Structure formats: C-alpha cells, structure tokens
Amino acid sequence: MEQVYRYIDENKEMYxxxxxxxxxxxxxxxxxxxxxxxAEVVKQYLSEAGVPAEILDMPGxxxxxxxxxxxxxxxxxxxxxxxxxxPEDPIELWESPPFAAEIREGKLIARxxxxxxxxxxxxxxxxxxxxxxxxxLPVNIKFLIEGEEESGGSRHIKxxxxxxxxLLQADLCIWENGFVNNDGSFxxxxxxxxxxxxxxxxxxxxxxxHSSQASIIENPAWRLVWALNTLKNDRDEVLIEHFYDKVAxxxxxxxxxxxxxxxxxxxxLARLGLDRFIRDLRGNELRxxxxxxxxxxxxxxxxxxxxxxSKTVLPSEAWVKIxxxxxxxxxxxxxxxxxxxxxxxxxxxxxxxxANEGTxxxxxxxxxxxxxxxxxxxxxxxxxxPRVILMxxxxxxxxxxxxQLGIPAIxxxxxxxxxxxxxxxxxxxxxxxxxxxxxAATVIHEWA
Amino acid sequence: MEQVYRYIDENKEMYxxxxxxxxxxxxxxxxxxxxxxxAEVVKQYLSEAGVPAEILDMPGxxxxxxxxxxxxxxxxxxxxxxxxxxPEDPIELWESPPFAAEIREGKLIARxxxxxxxxxxxxxxxxxxxxxxxxxLPVNIKFLIEGEEESGGSRHIKxxxxxxxxLLQADLCIWENGFVNNDGSFxxxxxxxxxxxxxxxxxxxxxxxHSSQASIIENPAWRLVWALNTLKNDRDEVLIEHFYDKVAxxxxxxxxxxxxxxxxxxxxLARLGLDRFIRDLRGNELRxxxxxxxxxxxxxxxxxxxxxxSKTVLPSEAWVKIxxxxxxxxxxxxxxxxxxxxxxxxxxxxxxxxANEGTxxxxxxxxxxxxxxxxxxxxxxxxxxPRVILMxxxxxxxxxxxxQLGIPAIxxxxxxxxxxxxxxxxxxxxxxxxxxxxxAATVIHEWA
Numbered sequence: 001m002e003q004v005y006r007y008i009d010e011n012k013e014m015y016x017x018x019x020x021x022x023x024x025x026x027x028x029x030x031x032x033x034x035x036x037x038x039a040e041v042v043k044q045y046l047s048e049a050g051v052p053a054e055i056l057d058m059p060g061x062x063x064x065x066x067x068x069x070x071x072x073x074x075x076x077x078x079x080x081x082x083x084x085x086x087p088e089d090p091i092e093l094w095e096s097p098p099f100a101a102e103i104r105e106g107k108l109i110a111r112x113x114x115x116x117x118x119x120x121x122x123x124x125x126x127x128x129x130x131x132x133x134x135x136x137l138p139v140n141i142k143f144l145i146e147g148e149e150e151s152g153g154s155r156h157i158k159x160x161x162x163x164x165x166x167l168l169q170a171d172l173c174i175w176e177n178g179f180v181n182n183d184g185s186f187x188x189x190x191x192x193x194x195x196x197x198x199x200x201x202x203x204x205x206x207x208x209x210h211s212s213q214a215s216i217i218e219n220p221a222w223r224l225v226w227a228l229n230t231l232k233n234d235r236d237e238v239l240i241e242h243f244y245d246k247v248a249x250x251x252x253x254x255x256x257x258x259x260x261x262x263x264x265x266x267x268x269l270a271r272l273g274l275d276r277f278i279r280d281l282r283g284n285e286l287r288x289x290x291x292x293x294x295x296x297x298x299x300x301x302x303x304x305x306x307x308x309x310s311k312t313v314l315p316s317e318a319w320v321k322i323x324x325x326x327x328x329x330x331x332x333x334x335x336x337x338x339x340x341x342x343x344x345x346x347x348x349x350x351x352x353x354x355a356n357e358g359t360x361x362x363x364x365x366x367x368x369x370x371x372x373x374x375x376x377x378x379x380x381x382x383x384x385x386p387r388v389i390l391m392x393x394x395x396x397x398x399x400x401x402x403x404q405l406g407i408p409a410i411x412x413x414x415x416x417x418x419x420x421x422x423x424x425x426x427x428x429x430x431x432x433x434x435x436x437x438x439x440a441a442t443v444i445h446e447w448a
Numbered sequence: 449m450e451q452v453y454r455y456i457d458e459n460k461e462m463y464x465x466x467x468x469x470x471x472x473x474x475x476x477x478x479x480x481x482x483x484x485x486x487a488e489v490v491k492q493y494l495s496e497a498g499v500p501a502e503i504l505d506m507p508g509x510x511x512x513x514x515x516x517x518x519x520x521x522x523x524x525x526x527x528x529x530x531x532x533x534x535p536e537d538p539i540e541l542w543e544s545p546p547f548a549a550e551i552r553e554g555k556l557i558a559r560x561x562x563x564x565x566x567x568x569x570x571x572x573x574x575x576x577x578x579x580x581x582x583x584x585l586p587v588n589i590k591f592l593i594e595g596e597e598e599s600g601g602s603r604h605i606k607x608x609x610x611x612x613x614x615l616l617q618a619d620l621c622i623w624e625n626g627f628v629n630n631d632g633s634f635x636x637x638x639x640x641x642x643x644x645x646x647x648x649x650x651x652x653x654x655x656x657x658h659s660s661q662a663s664i665i666e667n668p669a670w671r672l673v674w675a676l677n678t679l680k681n682d683r684d685e686v687l688i689e690h691f692y693d694k695v696a697x698x699x700x701x702x703x704x705x706x707x708x709x710x711x712x713x714x715x716x717l718a719r720l721g722l723d724r725f726i727r728d729l730r731g732n733e734l735r736x737x738x739x740x741x742x743x744x745x746x747x748x749x750x751x752x753x754x755x756x757x758s759k760t761v762l763p764s765e766a767w768v769k770i771x772x773x774x775x776x777x778x779x780x781x782x783x784x785x786x787x788x789x790x791x792x793x794x795x796x797x798x799x800x801x802x803a804n805e806g807t808x809x810x811x812x813x814x815x816x817x818x819x820x821x822x823x824x825x826x827x828x829x830x831x832x833x834p835r836v837i838l839m840x841x842x843x844x845x846x847x848x849x850x851x852q853l854g855i856p857a858i859x860x861x862x863x864x865x866x867x868x869x870x871x872x873x874x875x876x877x878x879x880x881x882x883x884x885x886x887x888a889a890t891v892i893h894e895w896a
Contacts, residue, residue, distance in 0.1 A: 030755075030756065030757025031755070093656075193660065207873070208541075209868075209871055210563075210842060210871065211745045211773070212641065212743075212773060212840070212841035212843070214743040215726070215741050215742075215743050215773070216734055217726065218722075218725075222680060223682075226677060229673055232670060233674075236663075272653035272654055272665065274665070274666075278663070278664050286664055289663050290664050293663050297667060298667055298752060299760050300754050300759065300763075301750065301766070302750050303748065304748035304769070307478075308479065309478025309479065310598075310599045310804075311478065311534055311535050311748065311769075312534075313870050314745060314747070315746070315747070321752070321759075356758075395760075421658040422761050423655050423761065424656065
C-alpha cells in the first residue's frame with residue numbers, strides 16, 4: 001500500500017490540477033448550466049483511470065455518468081457521487097470567484113469543491129493510482145455519478161435504480177461525502193435525511209399597487225407571514241398536524257454511537273459568530289436533534305421591492321421556498337399532504353404549494369461487516385478511528401439507490417468542518433483531498 | 449378663457465411631446481439616477497413658460513427646482529410637484545419599456561407619467577399657454593419642484609420650508625396630484641397621509657449554511673416571520689402597543705364628505721382581479737378605512753436564495769421593508785419608538801430597525817374660501833362638480849410645506865383610476881393630461 005501512497009504523493013500536482021479543472025466548470029443543475037460538458041469531462045477522467053464509462057442520457061433530465069471495471073472479481077463496490085453543484089449566489093460574498101478554483105493557504109476555494117467534486121475526483125484518482133501501481137484491481141468497481149443531486153431530486157438515477165437495478169447492484173456503496181474532523185479522524189456517514197422541497201405562493205391583486213391602497217387591499221406578503229407563522233413556533237417545533245407521527249426515538253445502540261459523536265460545538269459557535277444553538281441545546285440533546293429530528297427551513301423568501309432604497313409598493317405576489325429534512329419513515333408525499341391539510345385548516349386555502357417528488361431518509365446498520373471493514377480501513381490509514389454519523393443531516397437518494405436494493409452504504413469524503421457547503425467560499429484543504437485519494441485506495445486494497 | 453383652451457388644443461402635440469421627453473428621463477431618486485439632468489430639463493421648461501427658475505442645490509440631497517414669476521400681484525399661488533419617480537422594477541411586467549414613454553390607445557405609458565410628471569408638466573404648460581394668450585398672469589405663481597418625494601423623505605424642500613419659509617409662502621398651494629374619475633369629474637385632494645418607512649433586519653450565523661444545519665442553528669428568516677406576525681393580525685389590526693393612540697375618528701362634517709366619495713368599488717375589484725376588500729368592507733366603512741386609518745404594509749421582503757430552482761440554504765440574514773401610512777397627529781418618531789418597544793417586549797431585541805425621518809399627515813379645511821374657489825373652477829371647466837378626498841391615502845410633505853406655514857393646500861391632477869402609480873404600466877390618458885393643462889389655466893384665470 002505504501003507504493004500507492006507514494007505514487008499519490010508523487011503525482012499530487014496532477015491530481016490537484018484535475019480537481020481544479022473540474023471545479024472550473026459551473027455545473028449548477030438548478031440553472032441547467034454546463035451540465036453535459038461536465039458529464040463529458042468526468043467520463044474522460046474515468047477513462048484516464050482505466051474505468052470504461054458511458055453517459056446515460058434521458059430527455060429532460062441531467063445525464064448520469066456510469067463507469068464500470070471488468071466484472072471478473074468476486075465482489076463489487078460502487079462509488080456514488082454527483083457532478084452538479086449549488087448556485088454560487090450570493091456572489092458578492094465570495095473572496096475569490098466561485099469557479100476560479102483558486103488555491104490559497106492550502107485550500108482550494110470553489111463552488112463544488114466540498115460538495116461533491118472533491119470526493120468524486122479523489123475516488124477517480126484512487127483507482128488511477130491503484131491501477132498504475134498494481135496494474136489490476138482486487139474488486140469490481142462501479143461509478144454512479146449523477147447531475148441532479150442539488151436539484152431535480154436525483155430523478156434520473158432513481159429511475160435507473162427502479163428500472164435497471166442490476167446497473168447499481170453492489171456489495172457495498174461508498175456514499176458521496178464526509179468530513180475530516182479537526183483531530184484528523186474521518187467522519188463516516190451511515191445514513192441520509194430525506195428531503196421535501198416546496199414553494200408556497202400567495203397572490204393578491206393582479207398588479208403591484210401604490211402602497212396607499214394597503215388599508216383596503218390585502219397584501220399577499222402578510223398572508224404568507226401569517227401562514228408561515230402557523231408552521232413553526234420559536235421553540236423550533238413544527239406545528240403541522242401529524243408531522244412528527246412517524247419520527248422514531250433513537251435506539252439504545254444509536255444513543256451510544258451518538259454520545260461518541262463530537263460536534264465541536266464551541267468551535268462551531270465561534271466560527272459562525274453565534275452564542276447559542278436553537279433552544280440553547282448542548283451535548284446529547286443537541287446531537288440528537290441534529291441527527292434524529294426533521295426540519296422545516298425557510299431557504300428563500302421574496303416579495304415586493306428588493307432593490308436598494310425605498311419603494312412604497314403593495315406587492316401582488318409573495319413566495320417562500322421551504323426545505324423539510326426528513327428522518328426515516330417520514331414519506332415526502334405524506335408530509336406534503338399534511339402541509340396542504342394544515343394550510344387549509346388554518347384558512348390558507350388560497351396559498352398554492354409547488355412541490356417536487358422528494359426523497360426518503362435512509363439508514364445503514366453500523367454493525368454490517370462490510371461497513372466495519374471500511375471503518376477499519378479508515379483507522380488504519382489515519383491512525384485514529386473514524387467517528388460515525390448515524391445519519392447525515394443533509395439529504396441524498398440513498399434510500400432509492402441503496403436501502404431499497406439491500407445495499408449497505410457508508411460515506412466518507414474530503415470536506416472539513418468549515419467547508420461552507422452550499423455557501424460562499426466553499427472550500428476543501430488540499431491535504432484532505434490527498435488523504436481522500438489515499439483513503440479510497442486503502443478501501444480498494446483492504447478488499448483483497 | 450376659450451382662447452386659452454383653443455391655444456392648448458392647437459399646441460397639444462408640442463405639450464404631449466414635452467411630457468414624453470420628460471418621462472424619458474429615468475429619474476429614480478432612490479437609485480440617484482439622472483436627477484441633476486432632469487432638474488435642469490424642468491428648469492428649461494419653466495423658462496420656456498416664462499417663469500424665471502433656479503436650481504437650489506444642497507450637498508447630499510436632490511436639487512429643488514424653484515420658479516417664480518414677478519411678484520407684483522396681490523396674491524400668490526404655488527404649485528408643488530416632484531420630478532423624481534419610483535423604481536421601474538419589476539421590469540418584466542411592463543408592456544413597453546418604462547422610460548420609452550410610448551403612446552398607445554390614447555394613453556402615455558411611462559414610469560412617472562401619473563406620479564408626478566404629468567401634473568408637473570400640465571402646470572408648466574398652463575402657464576405657458578396663459579402667457580402666450582394674455583401676455584401676463586393675474587396672480588403671482590411659484591413652482592416648488594423637488595426630487596426627493598419618492599425617497600429621501602423630501603428632506604431638501606422640508607429644510608427650505610423650515611429655514612426659508614418666505615420662499616414657500618403663498619395664499620394657496622396647488623398640491624401635486626389627483627385623478628380624473630371615470631365619470632369625468634376631478635378628484636381633488638385636501639390632505640395627505642404621513643409616512644414612516646423602516647427596514648427590519650434579522651441576523652443569524654455570519655455566513656449562509658447548508659440547510660442540514662437548520663435543526664440546530666437559528667434561521668433569521670423564521671425570526672423575522674415571527675416578529676412580523678406580532679405586528680399585525682389577519683383582521684388588518686396593527687398590534688403595536690399605542691399605535692392607534694392618536695388616531696381620531698372623522699367628524700360629522702368629514703363623514704358627510706366621505707359619503708359623497710365614490711370609490712368605484714366594483715370596478716376596482718374587477719380591475720384588480722379580486723373578489724373582496726380587506727375584512728369584506730364595503731361602503732362607508734371601506735371609505736373611512738381608506739381615508740382615516742393608518743397602515744402597516746410589507747413593501748419588500750427578502751432572505752436566502754431568490755433565484756430560480758432550488759437551493760437548500762440556511763440564510764445568514766433576512767430583512768423586510770415596511771411603510772406605515774400615518775394619519776393626522778401620529779408622529780413618525782413616536783411610532784418608531786412604539787415599534788422598537790414592541791419588538792423588545794416580544795423578545796426581538798436582536799432585530800435591528802433602520803428608519804428614515806418620516807413625514808406627518810396633513811389636512812386642509814374643506815371650507816376654506818380659496819379651496820372653494822378651486823373647486824368652483826373645477827366644476828366650471830368640467831361641467832360636473834369635483835369629488836373631494838379629505839385625505840389622500842398616499843403621502844407627501846404637505847404638513848411641513850403647507851400646514852405648518854398656514855397655507856391651505858388642494859391637489860388635482862391628470863391620473864385615472866387605473867393609472868398604476870408605483871406599479872408596472874403606469875399611465876395617463878392624453879385627454880386627461882390636456883384637461884389638466886386647462887384646469888390649471890382655469891385656476892389661474894379664475895383668480896383674477
């Protein structure tokens with residue numbers, strides 16, 4: 001294995017360059033931007049690594065890059081990643097352009113560096129290095145690389161899982177992402193929350209009006225405020241009837257693992273300029289809420305004049321975008337129905353809901369032998385045991401791609417606690433990226 | 449007088465052209481756009497009308513155009529108008545570009561056509577026509593034309609009123625605006641609501657975060673929603689303690705005038721695509737609320753991702769812009785203090801308030817003899833008596849410029865019930881513009 005590590009170190013400039021080049025492609029899926037081009041580039045890197053790949057295209061959906069080595073080994077691992085990224089907005093808060101992929105003070109700063117191009121490229125590089133050193137792989141490898149993770153609800157790849165499950169079949173799936181903790185240990189993830197994304201729209205008059213009319217004409221921005229106020233209280237309790245019906249308490253085993261999780265609370269608060277978490281939570285309660293509780297989050301709201309200075313207008317429309325992170329057993333379409341019922345019951349029949357299909361949460365058993373194998377590889381490579389996150393508070397299609405097909409999944413990656421995923425100045429440490437390549441190579445090697 | 453009317457009709461193309469040229473200047477004061485240039489152009493038109501004018505400039509404020517004819521007559525009327533306009537946003541809803549000043553189906557469509565360049569230019573044209581026909585004026589005339597009515601709280605001209613009241617002194621002030629009703633009668637306005645404009649800002653973490661953190665990190669958009677919800681209920685009752693303390697009920701005399709006011713309710717609802725007014729009000733209650741009740745209106749709100757598609761982000765900031773239209777005796781700085789106290793009392797000490805100075809409401813006595821004289825002129829010119837609006841539900845600096853100086857004020861203008869002031873497709877009818885010129889000329893003539 002030392003040989004592979006050495007090869008990675010000797011070629012680190014090339015591997016960093018590959019990642020920089022990938023991060024320069026502004027593949028924002030929600031804006032349908034540079035998507036086909038990025039898929040092509042990813043396919044080329046797979047070829048470079050000796051993995052035959054093809055682009056699976058479906059009308060109206062973003063292409064999936066599917067790579068597969070020869071199938072002559074006894075077992076198979078798959079790598080799930082995505083090449084699409086979140087919008088770069090608010091652009092003015094970036095210290096360097098989001099798609100310039102600049103390296104400063106040992107960090108690569110780019111939209112997508114942490115989520116998810118860094119991990120994606122680390123895995124391609126690992127296969128590349130392994131084949132260069134050994135000329136062969138001890139395990140069959142599949143790459144499932146999609147372009148609808150950040151928007152579009154992973155439709156295309158979920159469709160493949162439902163209609164051609166043999167394409168995705170594997171003994172273990174290495175999930176897209178994970179952090180390196182401040183103490184140098186890997187954070188490995190065994191599950192994902194689900195997601196329901198909705199837009200609520202309130203409408204008033206058919207045109208904006210002079211705000212002098214506000215005494216007599218209803219303002220949709222106020223209606224939206226009143227409707228939102230019924231959804232959640234200031235204790236962060238979601239007030240939608242039946243929302244919590246299927247939310248399970250953690251088991252004793254899960255509680256034990258939760259206690260070992262280190263949130264680095266104090267560092268987090270200091271880094272974010274905050275003096276408290278929601279409800280002043282700390283310790284186990286804080287961890288439990290993060291991992292096992294669903295959310296109802298305003299991710300965007302707009303009405304009326306949003307330019308500089310003042311404009312005294314009575315807006316004709318107001319909207320809010322809300323994401324619900326769901327926990328196991330919460331079903332997106334049921335939550336959507338509960339939301340509709342709730343709004344109706346509170347007199348907001350006029351507020352329209354626009355929703356996508358949503359994603360269910362997934363969990364992998366921490367005691368699964370292959371999961372344990374990956375954790376051992378992480379310990380070996382880092383000299384310190386990984387920390388387990390039972391469920392990533394973020395989302396992804398793990399339920400459809402793994403749980404439903406009976407495939408255990410475990411995620412690790414190249415991010416850090418200050419990676420600013422989905423936010424300005426998203427970044428990874430170059431050191432973590434190189435370790436990520438080594439970690440993926442170690443997992444392949446330990447398989448033998 | 450017939451001679452003047454004839455002169456106006458014979459020169460209508462020129463007068464319309466003057467207004468189109470003025471409307472092509474995008475003088476959005478809140479964006480400090482084309483302001484000096486527009487003031488210069490207004491000054492040139494005054495010269496053209498034989499009114500010596502100067503530009504009064506003050507650092508950091510928008511120039512006032514001050515015009516004055518020879519002061520040899522016994523009495524003086526002043527015309528108050530403004531050359532600044534509201535932002536054109538949302539631009540995509542305009543049927544023709546807001547500063548193209550296109551004429552279609554007898555309408556001039558332009559930002560500022562109704563508010564307030566149409567009335568401004570009508571008055572300049574009236575003086576022009578009158579002097580062309582008679583060679584002299586029967587009354588001294590002052591033009592007070594400012595550029596901070598739509599933003600900036602009329603600071604410069606209020607400063608002039610406070611420090612050089614002799615510049616503004618007059619027997620009567622013809623206020624900026626008014627409509628022509630669907631039945632052809634003028635709507636004359638005898639007062640203005642006041643205005644307090646505030647921005648509330650809620651802050652969270654020092655950066656936007658991945659929305660997976662929403663279980664444990666407070667979201668400022670939710671805080672803003674909860675704070676807003678305490679300000680007003682869905683009966684449109686403002687819940688800020690002491691907000692209504694100084695709001696007076698209309699007198700019996702005012703109620704009588706109110707009863708004669710025709711809101712053209714049904715037409716308004718149909719035009720706006722609505723089926724009800726606030727609280728299902730109709731008739732006298734509706735009119736009384738419009739004229740005598742203050743407002744608390746969300747004119748803009750923003751947080752998080754407002755682009756297309758989805759972005760699952762936990763925003764670091766949220767803000768709302770609110771305009772309060774105030775009624776007589778409500779003092780802006782007192783209302784601001786009540787708002788601060790209210791937010792503090794409800795646990796929102798962290799929400800910052802950014803406010804401008806504000807404007808107090810003003811009322812003119814409908815029985816003032818000079819006011820009656822203008823109403824008679826309106827009846828004579830139109831052949832139908834004007835309808836009186838005791839208090840314009842919009843705002844303006846009438847309190848500082850007139851009421852405090854003991855000058856009665858009455859407004860009439862060239863708008864129509866579908867003029868869409870402050871909104872896309874702002875417009876006036878060319879016919880109303882020409883009648884507005886004639887009406888101003890009639891007022892001058894009747895003075896003799």
